[in-house]
Amino acid sequence: MQQRLAANRAQIVRAARRLIARGGFREASMVAVAAAAGLSTGAIYRYFPSKxxxxxxxxxxxxxxxxxxxxxxxxxxxxxxxxxxxxxxxxxxxxxxxxxxxxxxxxxxxxxxxxxxxxxxxxxxxxxxxxxxxxxxxxxxxxxxxxxxxxxxxxxxxxxxxxxxxxxxxxxxxxxxxxxxxxxxxxxxxxxxxx
Amino acid sequence: MQQRLAANRAQIVRAARRLIARGGFREASMVAVAAAAGLSTGAIYRYFPSKxxxxxxxxxxxxxxxxxxxxxxxxxxxxxxxxxxxxxxxxxxxxxxxxxxxxxxxxxxxxxxxxxxxxxxxxxxxxxxxxxxxxxxxxxxxxxxxxxxxxxxxxxxxxxxxxxxxxxxxxxxxxxxxxxxxxxxxxxxxxxxxx
Amino acid sequence: MQQRLAANRAQIVRAARRLIARGGFREASMVAVAAAAGLSTGAIYRYFPSKxxxxxxxxxxxxxxxxxxxxxxxxxxxxxxxxxxxxxxxxxxxxxxxxxxxxxxxxxxxxxxxxxxxxxxxxxxxxxxxxxxxxxxxxxxxxxxxxxxxxxxxxxxxxxxxxxxxxxxxxxxxxxxxxxxxxxxxxxxxxxxxx
Amino acid sequence: MQQRLAANRAQIVRAARRLIARGGFREASMVAVAAAAGLSTGAIYRYFPSKxxxxxxxxxxxxxxxxxxxxxxxxxxxxxxxxxxxxxxxxxxxxxxxxxxxxxxxxxxxxxxxxxxxxxxxxxxxxxxxxxxxxxxxxxxxxxxxxxxxxxxxxxxxxxxxxxxxxxxxxxxxxxxxxxxxxxxxxxxxxxxxx
DNA sequence: CATGAATGAGGCTTCATTCAT
DNA sequence: GATGAATGAAGCCTCATTCAT
CATH class of the missing domain: 1.10.357.10 (Tetracycline Repressor, domain 2)
Structure with missing residues (x-):
């Protein structure tokens, strides 16, 4: 439901933040973000239109x-x-x-x-x-x-x-x-x- | 001879510096560096083991x-x-x-x-x-x-x-x-x- | 009931036809067809086994x-x-x-x-x-x-x-x-x- | 040399033509063209800037x-x-x-x-x-x-x-x-x- | 039955590095 | 030594299809 979606979205942002903080934009590939967020790469694009x-x-x-x-x-x-x-x-x-x-x-x-x-x-x-x-x-x-x-x-x-x-x-x-x-x-x- | 090699090396470093200064690491691909240095990409690897x-x-x-x-x-x-x-x-x-x-x-x-x-x-x-x-x-x-x-x-x-x-x-x-x-x-x- | 199903089916076909007519097969993705038909993507697969x-x-x-x-x-x-x-x-x-x-x-x-x-x-x-x-x-x-x-x-x-x-x-x-x-x-x- | 390059270029064009003729643009992916031309995908981009x-x-x-x-x-x-x-x-x-x-x-x-x-x-x-x-x-x-x-x-x-x-x-x-x-x-x- | 989020393969493109010439 | 064409992995993004709700 609504909650799960919001949670996923937050999870993606958190994952991206963590990766960027650790290794800069360089380490925050969409594949890495997706993996860190526990989602598939395609799923990220339900929440954000682009990297x-x-x-x-x-x-x-x-x-x-x-x-x-x-x-x-x-x-x-x-x-x-x-x-x-x-x-x-x-x-x-x-x-x-x-x-x-x-x-x-x-x-x-x-x-x-x-x-x-x-x-x-x-x-x-x-x-x-x-x-x-x-x-x-x-x-x-x-x-x-x-x-x-x-x-x-x-x-x-x-x-x-x-x-x-x-x-x-x-x-x-x-x-x-x-x-x-x-x-x-x-x-x-x-x-x-x-x- | 020795001189030519040193000159090439310096030329490569200068070219890389110029490119990085202009557009950040993003614009300094090995191909671009080689072109700017007037050498081939392969030649760069005679002077430096890696990017x-x-x-x-x-x-x-x-x-x-x-x-x-x-x-x-x-x-x-x-x-x-x-x-x-x-x-x-x-x-x-x-x-x-x-x-x-x-x-x-x-x-x-x-x-x-x-x-x-x-x-x-x-x-x-x-x-x-x-x-x-x-x-x-x-x-x-x-x-x-x-x-x-x-x-x-x-x-x-x-x-x-x-x-x-x-x-x-x-x-x-x-x-x-x-x-x-x-x-x-x-x-x-x-x-x-x-x- | 029966009628509703038939109506949905027709709706899907019409939506697909409209999209294809406008922009070719390229614009007629399943998501777009579903949206145009007012149904979910999953529903399309109740009526048609494949694109x-x-x-x-x-x-x-x-x-x-x-x-x-x-x-x-x-x-x-x-x-x-x-x-x-x-x-x-x-x-x-x-x-x-x-x-x-x-x-x-x-x-x-x-x-x-x-x-x-x-x-x-x-x-x-x-x-x-x-x-x-x-x-x-x-x-x-x-x-x-x-x-x-x-x-x-x-x-x-x-x-x-x-x-x-x-x-x-x-x-x-x-x-x-x-x-x-x-x-x-x-x-x-x-x-x-x-x- | 020059000849080899021209031959490759021609080979790529021929491969693309063959694939398009057989199955339309749909079958002529860059990977398929490269394979049919006997080259890697990256190589195609030495000859053509884009698909x-x-x-x-x-x-x-x-x-x-x-x-x-x-x-x-x-x-x-x-x-x-x-x-x-x-x-x-x-x-x-x-x-x-x-x-x-x-x-x-x-x-x-x-x-x-x-x-x-x-x-x-x-x-x-x-x-x-x-x-x-x-x-x-x-x-x-x-x-x-x-x-x-x-x-x-x-x-x-x-x-x-x-x-x-x-x-x-x-x-x-x-x-x-x-x-x-x-x-x-x-x-x-x-x-x-x-x- | 319906939903729509999620999957995952596949598409285009880039680029550090290698190697035949 | 030098060349630069070729490689191939990796990056971003799309979309037909599935499945938990």
Whole structure:
């Protein structure tokens, strides 16, 4: 029934997300997605008209979820600085946990359609940070600056922790090291914007 | 003779770099590389055992060149702050000009081997910034901080300007806008590390 | 009950005929036929054991209808020449109107079974013209000739007007041009058989 | 070398032609063409950029050959009637021998590109007959008539002998029957156009 | 009986790699 | 050594047919 279909659809998206997160678009072939979702390749096409559309949905769904979280944090009461710190730390932590976000920021052009969706998603994501920065600039907590560029820098900074060379690749890292890294990143960003 | 072989090898690497820079790994098929190098596909395999190995060499060669430039800047006389500013601006500018570097930082996992090389290259690149930061911390110009994390943040920050949503995608951007963006990025990074 | 089943069956055949007439066998997938018939794909298989059998029925039903029309014309009172002219013009007109018949004559081999049915249908169709020709030969209106071959030539002649290069492809054609074409075809056929 | 390539190309075209002639476009899958040509599927794409382009070449090459033959006959000295008879008989004979032409006239739409080429080819073919008819009308041998429509009728008439129900399908037919059929067709056409 | 989601083979196309010339 | 035609596996997608509900 209805439920089963929705479950399958979600299963497909999850499978695609998992594969992309693990090995990039390269490893997320339709055959692999179907196998990981426990369906036949043909079945995928009942739910998505093409590989590009599936990937776009995976991307936008993941980013939508992250943005929701982000806006809760950004819209909470408190100083802009605290909210920024909270946002950066939350997302650095999520990134380090390898959840949901990584692949959305990866850049290799796979397909014009998908790429357009990726750019849109990144912009939306970045805009939440921009608004937070403008709040702080208005209230005098943050120095005057190009909020658009700074938002990009912040996103880039903690994204780098995710895919960059200091990201804990295969080797397991203790929770302490992790906490230190997150703290370092958030301090970096706060210093960069503070008045 | 020896010279001709070396010339061919260099020609292949250059051709591959050009193609990757233009359209990502996706456009750099072995046939395209061979054609661009003025050789046959078979000949490529006299110089490189596989596509992965060729790409690894392309990557490391490009990064080696960038690191050379970077170390000149980082090792020049002057305050750490000025050298950092110089380094960040130079690389932001190079990235915006779409030269050589971009693909080395943004590539999605094409191949496990290539990806390992990419991570190594990023680390080397990041390490130059680390040394610069440590210099500044020692001299008191920069505040005490996790140099490794900050270096990653700096690299991430200007990389984001390259592939992120504020990057000048297709539309040409005036030199003034460009200069403003670069200035904004470098100011961001300097504020973040300064004492 | 019985009636409902028969109605469904007829509905399926009509849906298939409509789709084939519009876009050829290529557009008549089982899913499309089912949708057009307001039934599920599975239901089609309660009425027809396979796609081939459905198409065969579509074909023979359509041709049976055409033959009925044709025999009315051929069996009407009047000279053989008039009846032939009437028959040719009627079918040229029907063909130009894109009704029902076209695909039965022009289909390429989709399936061995279907093709056999197509050939049989064409023969039946042609035989009505043969009988008309024999009438005319017997009465002296038409010259002595191989009636079987002539019938085939007549059918071919106006079929060509349907799918051939002078057929009004996409561009709409005025009723005058149409009438002229039909007249030209029927004159051609009459001259060919007249004593 | 050069020769081998040309031979392969010709082999591919021949293989495709053979398959199309036997079972229509339906049986001429790229895999089947490759197998029949003694090559791998990938190899086909060294010679033709797509299935559509291969089929277009097969079509136009075959028709070009037929048109060459046809123009020799149409351009020979002699009365228009004799030349028309000669042309019709030659092509009826060729059609009965199942050579080269059949598939070029078959109508199932496979692909927009291929279909456009098919229509063009048919038109070219028909135009040779048109010119012959106009010759005869000018010289008074043929009655006044719509040459375009008559040419289509002639082509249709003998094409019908090829794919129609009286065409000797599987059963072998004696040379006498064959000759009679051809004579009947040509007589039909001549009567249809004569003054 | 009807539904329509699921299957799975098969179609077109690409491309890293090999090997006869 | 160099060439580039050939291979063949793999990718995306379609669709006739089946079967659990």
């Amino acid at each position: 590009a559309q599936l990937f776009i949905e995976v991307l936008t769904a993941a980013v939508a979820h992250e943005i929701e979280l982000l806006e809760q944090i950004a819209g909470a009461p408190g100083t802009a600085a605290l909210r920024l710190q909270n946002a950066v730390e939350t997302f650095a932590r999520r990134a380090l946990e390898g959840r949901n976000l990584a692949y959305a920021f990866i850049a290799e052009p796979i397909d014009a359609e998908v790429d357009a969706a990726r750019i849109r998603s990144r912009r939306e994501f970045s805009e939440v940070f921009q608004r937070l920065l403008r709040d702080g600039i208005r209230s005098g907590e943050f120095c005057r600056q190009d909020a658009e560029a700074s938002a990009a820098c912040i996103v880039g900074a903690f994204t780098e922790a995710l895919v960059g060379p200091i990201a804990p690749g295969g080797k397991a890292v203790g929770p302490q090291t992790r906490a230190q890294l997150i703290a370092a990143i958030s301090q970096f960003c706060l210093r960069a914007v503070r008045a | 992965a190995q060729l790409f690894i060499e392309v990557l490391t060669a490009a990064v080696a060149h960038e690191i050379e430039l970077l170390e000149q800047i980082a090792g020049a006389p002057g305050t750490a702050a000025l050298r950092l500013q110089n380094a960040v601006e130079t690389f932001a500018r190079r990235a915006l000009e779409g030269r050589n570097l971009a693909y080395a930082f943004i590539a999605e996992p094409i191949d496990a081997e290539v990806d390992a090389a990419r991570i190594r290259s990023r680390r080397e690149f990041s390490e130059v910034f680390q040394r610069l930061l440590r210099d500044g911390i020692r001299s008191g110009e920069f505040c005490r901080q996790d140099a490794e994390a900050s270096a990653a943040c700096i690299v991430g920050a200007f990389t984001e300007a390259l592939v992120g949503p504020i990057a000048p995608g297709g539309k040409a951007v005036g030199p003034q806008t460009r200069a403003q963006l670069i200035a904004a990025i470098s100011q961001f990074c300097l504020r973040a590390v300064r004492a | 081939a059998q459905l198409f065969i029925e579509v074909l023979t039903a359509a041709v049976a209808h055409e033959i009925e029309l044709l025999e009315q014309i051929a069996g009407a009172p009047g000279t053989a020449a008039l009846r032939l002219q009437n028959a040719v013009e009627t079918f040229a007109r029907r063909a130009l109107e894109g009704r029902n018949l076209a695909y039965a004559f022009i289909a390429e081999p989709i399936d061995a079974e279907v093709d056999a049915a197509r050939i049989r249908s064409r023969r039946e169709f042609s035989e009505v013209f043969q009988r008309l020709l024999r009438d005319g030969i017997r009465s002296g209106e038409f010259c002595r000739q191989d009636a079987e071959a002539s019938a085939a030539c007549i059918v071919g002649a106006f079929t060509e007007a349907l799918v051939g290069p002078i057929a009004p492809g996409g561009k709409a054609v005025g009723p005058q041009t149409r009438a002229q074409l039909i007249a030209a075809i029927s004159q051609f056929c009459l001259r060919a058989v007249r004593a | 559509a382009q291969l089929f277009i070449e097969v079509l136009t090459a075959a028709v070009a050959h037929e048109i060459e033959l046809l123009e020799q006959i149409a351009g020979a000295p002699g009365t228009a009637a004799l030349r028309l008879q000669n042309a019709v008989e030659t092509f009826a004979r060729r059609a009965l021998e199942g050579r080269n032409l059949a598939y070029a006239f078959i109508a199932e739409p496979i692909d927009a590109e291929v279909d456009a080429a098919r229509i063009r080819s048919r038109r070219e073919f028909s135009e040779v007959f048109q010119r012959l008819l106009r010759d005869g009308i000018r010289s008074g041998e043929f009655c006044r008539q719509d040459a375009e429509a008559s040419a289509a009728c002639i082509v249709g008439a003998f094409t019908e002998a090829l794919v129609g129900p009286i065409a000797p399908g599987g059963k072998a037919v004696g040379p006498q029957t064959r000759a009679q059929l051809i004579a009947a067709i040509s007589q039909f056409c001549l009567r249809a156009v004569r003054a």
